[in-house]
Amino acid sequence: MDEPIDQVVSYHLRDGLALIGLNRPTKRNAINDRLAEALHSAVEAAQVEAKAAVIYGEGAHFCAGLDLSEHVEKSLIAAVHGSRRWHKIFDGIERGCIPFVVALKGAVVGGGFELAAAAHVRVAEESAFFALPEGTRGIFVGGGGSVRVSRLIGAQRMTDMMLTGRSVSPVQMEQWGGVSYVVPDGEALAKAIELAQVAAQNAPMSNYAILNALPRIRDMSSEDGLFVESLMSALTSATPEAAERLRDFLEKRTAKLTAPKD
Structure with a gap:
C-alpha cells in the first residue's frame, strides 16, 4: 500500500520504512474519529510491510490534539468508548512489531502529545511547542497521557502543564525527558527518517x-x-x-x- 488512507492520513513506503502523515492541516491535524481510524489502518499496514515507521504532520503543525468540535457532541458513553479506542490504537504503536519515530513541529498539544508519547523516539523542531490544555477546557486527557506522558516527564510536571495550560519549549521538554532530539526548523522529518533507518537495521x-x-x-x-x-x-x-x-x-x-x- 502506498496511497492516502481515507484522505486524512498519507502512507508511503520508502526503502523499508513506512511514512505516515497526519493530513488535516487546516485543522492543525486535530484527531477526530475518522483520522483515528485511518491512523490505525496505517499503523497496522506498517507492522506488516515495514521495518520501522515515521509519523509526522502535514502542514505547519504535528497535531493540535482532540477535535473538540466532534467531541462536544458525544454522549458520555461515546466519549468513554472513544478514549478506549485511542488507547488501543496508540498501544499498537508503542507495543507493536516495529519502531516508530515521530517528527514534531508546531503544535504538539493534548492528544498530539499523547500520540507522540506512544512512539519510541521523538524528534522536535526548535519552534515546536508542547501543551496539555485539558484542565483549562474542563476535560481530562483521554489518549493515554496520564500513563505515557506522566512517565516520560513526571507526574508533577504533567500536573503543572494541565493545571496552568502552559506551553513548553522543545529544549525544556528534552531536559524533562519528553523529547529525544531537538533540531532546527524544517529538519525534524529528515532526522526522524535517519533514526528510523538505523533502527530498521537491527535484528x-x-x-x-x-x-x-x-x-x-x-x-x-x-x-x-x-x-x-x-x-x-x-x-x-x-x-x-x-x-x-x-x-x-x-x-x-x-x-x-x-x-x-x-
Whole structure:
C-alpha cells in the first residue's frame, strides 16, 4: 500500500520504512474519529510491510490534539468508548512489531502529545511547542497521557502543564525527558527518517524485545523484571541472526561504534 488512507492520513513506503502523515492541516491535524481510524489502518499496514515507521504532520503543525468540535457532541458513553479506542490504537504503536519515530513541529498539544508519547523516539523542531490544555477546557486527557506522558516527564510536571495550560519549549521538554532530539526548523522529518533507518537495521527479534519487554518490565517489581530480562536476553541470543551478527562482531566484520551526532 502506498496511497492516502481515507484522505486524512498519507502512507508511503520508502526503502523499508513506512511514512505516515497526519493530513488535516487546516485543522492543525486535530484527531477526530475518522483520522483515528485511518491512523490505525496505517499503523497496522506498517507492522506488516515495514521495518520501522515515521509519523509526522502535514502542514505547519504535528497535531493540535482532540477535535473538540466532534467531541462536544458525544454522549458520555461515546466519549468513554472513544478514549478506549485511542488507547488501543496508540498501544499498537508503542507495543507493536516495529519502531516508530515521530517528527514534531508546531503544535504538539493534548492528544498530539499523547500520540507522540506512544512512539519510541521523538524528534522536535526548535519552534515546536508542547501543551496539555485539558484542565483549562474542563476535560481530562483521554489518549493515554496520564500513563505515557506522566512517565516520560513526571507526574508533577504533567500536573503543572494541565493545571496552568502552559506551553513548553522543545529544549525544556528534552531536559524533562519528553523529547529525544531537538533540531532546527524544517529538519525534524529528515532526522526522524535517519533514526528510523538505523533502527530498521537491527535484528527483528531484538527490536521486538525492546518494544515489548521494556514497557512491561517497567511495570513489574524489580525481581520480576530481572527474571523477564533474563528470558528475553536468552531468547534474542538464540536466534540465527543473533549468532551471525555476534560472529561478525567477533571476527571484526562490523564497523566500530563511534560517538553519535545529535
